[in-house]
Amino acid sequence: MQPLLKVENLLKHYAAGRSARSKDKLAALDGVSLSIPLGETLALVGESGSGKSTLALCIACLETPTSGSISFEGIDVATLDENQLRLIRPQIQLVFQDPVSSLNPRWTALEIVSEPFFVQRRFTNPDRAVKALQLLDRVAIPRKMAGRRPDEFSGGQKQRLAIARALALEPKLIILDEALSALDCSVQAQISNLLLELQSSFGLTYLFITHDFAMAAHLADRIAVMDRGRIVESCPTENILRSPNHEATRALLAAAPRFIESTGELVHA
């Protein structure tokens, strides 16, 4: 079966010097290939600065890659122009790390969640409100809080709002860019369970970007490890935990305390 997302040999260079003509290019992505089948979750694990977020922005069509292809449902999105992109964009949605800055501070929860409908000109005004309230129900935000602004919500609730907003356009792929990293452990558990629940009811595909192996193991079918702009290892979750092959993987595994406690002997392998 054709995968939902197939990235091949993706390169993204940033000019390192002051001038764009400078020869010292910084390779944020250095030949990345990956694919995600429909309905599955791929966790992308790596240290900060390893190129994870750049990859996310490229896949979400918010950055243009230097070369390589990103094929979504068989369409190469890297070659589309702005107008064609606007039709594809609803299918791929992002949830960001920082729940504070990812919501417009001037808007109410209801306005935030119904904004995608306005952008894509979907539904009539009364319908938009109804749909938005249903989305709030889905992420367990009480309807009576719909008129409040982001600063009156907790961090976990803000992230729930961001997820609701990402769900609004009924996307196929959701990119979770460190979406749990800024939250407390207990809240992380709640949100990750919410994500699993939403995945099974909507058949969503996730690209879950994190530096936390334990979370990756909890959510993902496959784990890809990124190091300095390359994917150094990509296996089903079980395999990678039992026999990490690459140095970077072992380093990241050693940095996940919760995981070490439960399967102590594996770390030393």
Add this chain to the structure above:
Amino acid sequence: MRYFLRRTLHAVFLLFGVSLLTFLFSALTPGNYFDEMRLNPQISPETVSALRIQYQLDRPLPVRYAHWLNAVAHGELGFSFAYNSPVAPLLWVRARNTLALTVTAMLLAWLIALPLGVWSAARFGRAPDRVLSFTTATLLVVPDLVLALGLLILAVRTGWFPTGGLVSVNFDELSAPQKLRDLGFHLALPVIALVVATLPMLVRHVRASVAEALDAPFLRAALGHGIPRSKLLYGYALRAAANPLISLFGFSAGTLLSGSLLVEVVMSWPGLGPLLLESILARDLYVVIGGVLLSMLFLVGGNLFADILLYWADPRIRTAASAK
């Protein structure tokens, strides 16, 4: 509503304090208007002392201040020694000319600065943005005086624009559209000087705030929903960046009376600038105090105006103010 009452009350107290201080400081300055007369052998010492008594300069300071306050309460601002007339109408005519100049310049500067700043922010760090940044930085370091003099030289050499004054000598003989044209030509040079002097600062502020707002993930999310680029820039980013710009707008409204003094003097625009300069040199006490007070009134008014705009533009401030 209570918020505005409180703000207005603050403003009144501030003005009161400013008037007291200007009065005090001008009393501390050496000499007064009539000292020059004493040096003039054609005026007898008796006349001078009679004038001093007539203008009550012999009375103690608190009495003079009380008198002046009473006059302010009656809509006058004291009496000009040099013009031998009440200060209020004198200032009013000049302030009107100054406002005609500064309001035009301010609106023009903002109308150019907003799109230019947004345009620059959308290309942040790329070649066009760098060229513009370099230009604004260069313009920022050029002193207003040099700018005004430069334009004046240009006007003299080319003869495209009149080099001073409000209207031509034959203004009264012109028809209505010709009058407007004449006024426009006289306005052009000082307006250009003021716009060029304020524009770089405004463009840089707009660029910085919009560029910062463009980095916010909620704008990326909106882009991810498929919003058109122009709507993202003007509908979302500019609004997210609005608060510091609104404060700046209020501040620039506050400098409407005081910001153009130098340009007016150099380009002989019959506004407050030349009048205040004259009065300070002549120690025409009440004109100076009136001028300072009027500028202050605008500054306070401008800030109040900015607060009202902020209140109107930002729902968060509305909630915070009504919660108090």
